[in-house]
Amino acid sequence: MGGVMDKAVFPAGAYCRAVEQIIAAGRRMDRFGWVPATAGNISIRLPDGNLAITRSGGHKGLLGADGVICVDAAGRPRAAGDRPSAETLLHCQIYAHDPQAGAVLHGHSVASTVLSRLGGDALVLDGYEVQKVFAGQTTHAARVRVPIFDNDQDIARLSGVVAPHLDGMRAGYIIRGHGVYVWGADMDTALARLEGLEFLLACELEERKLR
Template identity: 70%
Template sequence: MESMISADPWAGAVQDIVAAGRRMDRFGWVPATAGNISRRLADGRIAVTRSGGHKGHLTPDGVIEVTPDGRAVRPGERPSAETLLHCQLYAFAPEIGAVLHGHSVASTVLSMAAADVIELTGYEVLKVFEGQDTHDTTVRVPVFDNDQDIARLSRVVAPHLGRMPAGYVIRGHGVYVWGGTMDGALARLEGLEFLLACELERRKIAR
């Protein structure tokens, strides 16, 4: 997906989110009303998908504006339930410009079988992640237990921030990835999902 360009920063953010939702939907990563997508605005506020709704069929009305601590700017609007996890990433690293959360089959199944980490070793596509310049390496993807208390989950994730080059997985739930731009976040998401799918296939063969 080429970066969307708009003279209106809000319109540009909305266009990026809508396009990302459609792209994620093509791969089957946002089934039903699952997943959420956000982009940081220049003033520090965040454009994020509204709670509910299919991310593959987003319209501009499906994107709302929240403050850096996740509160809807317009009273009565309801952001995605996991907005706080997006806010956590933006607060941690000013260079993060977009955050994506999807629910793929591979991430869901592998996370249910993993202890606290999924190790990805020897794959060429590992080079899509920041700091990786060879296939001859291992990238560890943390797996955190699912929790409907998002504030509590964010506290579990917090000690690992800055040490997750490929993002992380919530058990039985899905992946979180981020990047400096929407294109960068999408590249990271596609790389991680490809590798998780490869790992799932390898485990099938090994049986």
């Protein structure tokens, strides 16, 4: 398989840049331990409305150019036989709901997995300076609600449960015992939000251990 710049595989400049950014994001998420085994998926919205998204099943910290494929806005692979992320529909849903969304990240951190298994339908973050990484947040003195949805292997059904909650979601969401979904206008913003959210979840976990 050719490299990222192999024009036979990736003819368009925007797609090439997206592939490079997705590979770099996967490495960064792996450094933090958020994509164990084959966990996690990553996408970027392309200027033509298609998505560059990780292929299903690979290690997201070890992605090569052939680990990223192109799907349309409904998640259908552009090349016959390509198998996009099993959770592609959740990416499509975010892009469809938020015209500003340019990149979506999904990881399986220990903190998101453990905290969401403790119960409840949301985690409320309150009083942390880092909350300001989320859209519209200008102070630590605010409550940021991160919804938790029960895990479901039927992704279409899961997306139906998530749908009514997407309006006003500032920090992304958590799937119980599974991981987080975070997005932003571009990959840098999405990564900053993911890093911010994971930092806050790690703080929450540490605090609960001390109680």
